[in-house]
Amino acid sequence: MVRSRAGMAAGAVLLAASLVLAACGSAGGGGGGDEGADAKTLTLWHYEGPNSAMGIAWNEAIKQFKAGHPGVEVKFEEKSFEQIQQNAGMILNSDSAPDIMEYNKGNATAGLLSKQGLLTDLSDQVSKRGWDKELSPSLQTTARYGPDGVMGSGKFYGVPNYGEYVMVYYNKDLFAKHKVAVPTTLPEFESAMDTFVKAGITPLSVGGGEYPAQQIFYELALSKADRGFVDNYQLYKSKVDFHGPELTFGAQTFADWVGKGYLAKNSASIKAEDMGVAFEQGKFPIMISGSWWYGRFAKEINKFQWGTFLFPGNKLHPGSSGNLWVVPAKAKAKKLAYDFIDITMKPEIQDLLGNNGGVPVAADAGKISDPKNKELIDNFASISSADGLAFYPDWPAPGYYDVLVGGVQGLINGSKSPTAMLDEIAKPYNDNLADIGK
Structure with a gap:
């Protein structure tokens, strides 16, 4: 992954300024009861370069999503890591919040936003769609947060699909x-x-x-x-x-x-x-x-x-696990967001990620063709199985x-x-x- 932590500070400032007028006064809870079942637009933000393993895999996931959701428009916006890192609280506490967003994991980031009520509790979806069966306990550590925002236990507020x-x-x-x-x-x-x-x-x-x-x-x-x-x-x-x-x-x-x-x-x-x-x-x-x-x-x-x-x-x-797919509490199309996450966990998307230099969480090892990519994935599996991930x-x-x-x-x-x-x-x-x- 070309992690866009390359300091797009000016962009971050502009993004913050654009959200000031849209920001609401309180953290807010979940979305509507139907979770946007009739929504016709999915707004998606992430910060992976188009030629990175994640960018390639997620572009394919967008294609599959469109094929399975005729009539639904996908509004994809690539942000920088710094833009989202510095402005997430303001973004998610505004009417400009996307429906699904890549976000950094850990107490200081996803944990803080979950504590502030800005993220949707995904626990029911994780169980219903079987995502928990694809994630080892060590990978689940960064997806679950308690009431105090500390990772490792509690509810699922994000879903990783790579390591x-x-x-x-x-x-x-x-x-x-x-x-x-x-x-x-x-x-x-x-x-x-x-x-x-x-x-x-x-x-x-x-x-x-x-x-x-x-x-x-x-x-x-x-x-x-x-x-x-x-x-x-x-x-x-x-x-x-x-x-x-x-x-x-x-x-x-x-x-x-x-x-x-x-x-x-x-x-x-x-x-x-x-x-x-x-x-x-x-x-x-x-x-x-x-x-x-x-x-x-x-x-x-x-x-x-x-x-x-x-x-x-x-x-x-x-x-650790990779960054998380999170669904903002103010998302207008939550069901579509869940459907997109589900596609990124599909074997063919996971295999595509692995064959382009990523570390999938649910790929078929036999489908990883490049020896260097296989070494990368095997090393991660070795570290993870030995409880060697230190965040x-x-x-x-x-x-x-x-x-x-x-x-x-x-x-x-x-x-x-x-x-x-x-x-x-x-x-x-x-x-x-x-x-x-x-």
Whole structure:
């Protein structure tokens, strides 16, 4: 997936401005009793590029939806990740709310909106249409939210139909040229990067201006973590010590990596899109990011051989179900939205997703033809079955995405020490705990 987190800030501002007049005064509940059974228009928003695995699969789903719903118009609008991330509350609390929308999962996003009454409870539809049978318990974690907006239990407020996880992309040609072997431990990984630094090459393509850098920080913390730490951090099962061994190692090692030249200090302002393009152009031998890049790289990288490996030595990895299909409480065509979700879960759509570099949740493994795509899916299955999905670092609290971006940027440009960075990210996390009475 080409995740459109590439900071379309101007578009986000314009979108917010356009919704101010439409915004209503209260969060509101569900739609009409017939859930728009007679509606003749389905308004759908998502932020996947048309050439991404999800974009390809969902375009086919739209075609199948139209064929099965003659006389119904589909109004599809592609938004950026940032537009929806920054303005979802206003969007869904207005008469401009779409009928179905792709939305980020986690306490700070889908959980917050469910708590505010802005999303439709999909539990009956999940059971009626058998979606729960297609989703493993670990994938259901991000689809279900309690009254306090904390994920992992309660009602279904979204449905994922793909998975995702963070891995290491590498330039095989550059590894071979510099006689670097694929590392299997963190010390080996650092030794590999030392080799590139000595050759005058910055090893890591990093986007510090958006999500990628904080995921590296989290990978490093997870190298010292267990499931208990993840459950405490993500699900609030117990108090998190921000100066404990896990997060301290993550912050200190990230700062050390900057000092050793593993990533450039100017990467603090680099956007995710620019990070990915730089890797595609062969400017960096390594990029740590998610499976959403996989399909794009398969189509666009043709000047060198590339591959992937899991973050060396880790048993836990950033990852989860993919983003969710959510149905706004104010949607005017809920039944049509449910029908569309159902199509995206069909085997042929899932197989199409898998054959274009995505990670389907319900594909037939025998129908995945490309060996690289099969490896991608098999790795996800291996992580998921071993309870190795650790979600993402920005999920626990509303607004935490921006907090972590700023915190890790401070480590990159040297304006914050690891201790100061951890103090900075601890406060809003703990403030949110107090707000929800944890």
